[in-house]
Amino acid sequence: GAVVSQHPSRVICKSGTSVKIECRSLDFQATTMFWYRQFPKKSLMLMATSNEGSKATYEQGVEKDKFLINHASLTLSTLTVTSAHPEDSSFYICSATTGILYNEQFFGPGTRLTVL
Amino acid sequence: RKEVEQDPGPFNVPEGATVAFNCTYSNSASQSFFWYRQDCRKEPKLLMSVYSSGNEDGRFTAQLNRASQYISLLIRDSKLSDSATYLCVAMNRDDKIIFGKGTRLHILP
16 A cells, blocks of 8 residues: 655654654655644644645644645655744644545654654 | 534443444535544554445444435454544545544453
């Protein structure tokens, strides 16, 4: 099946620093990638939809200047958490789809961010 | 009203028993439905797609009722390894997927 990787899998940083998370589709071209965050014991919350070569579409309440998303190629999307604060600590998961209607989502393994 | 609703549980079920949970969705335009399984601190993994005709995969059976706008998951002969959170997912035309909050299942030895 299709494989999506994320890097890093875990990151601990100081408050005020920026953190970049990469999401790659390893064996298929992903026209669309999604970024989610998940708080402990909560469901996934969609943050933004990322289409290759265009600006990401952010969900209501998600700060686009805080969470910078770049989808530079059909196999790579990056999420940068700028000036991270402890409340940004969360589990960030990306998913990718080939864009074929009704196709399933392929999830990355997630990145656990801890901001001290 | 939330777009996808599930009973959060937990469902505590003895090993070997049959357990079923439902999920309701509010958007009648939702096109596709899935059940995902999520283990603690891990990413969701696709368990099965849900079709109108119903589908079965081993001990797992999924059903879709479009008229009443719900989907169901039935697990027969439950195993300890079935303990997880089960996420109901609806997908819209634009590939945006909506997750339910999940139903926690604990299989008891």
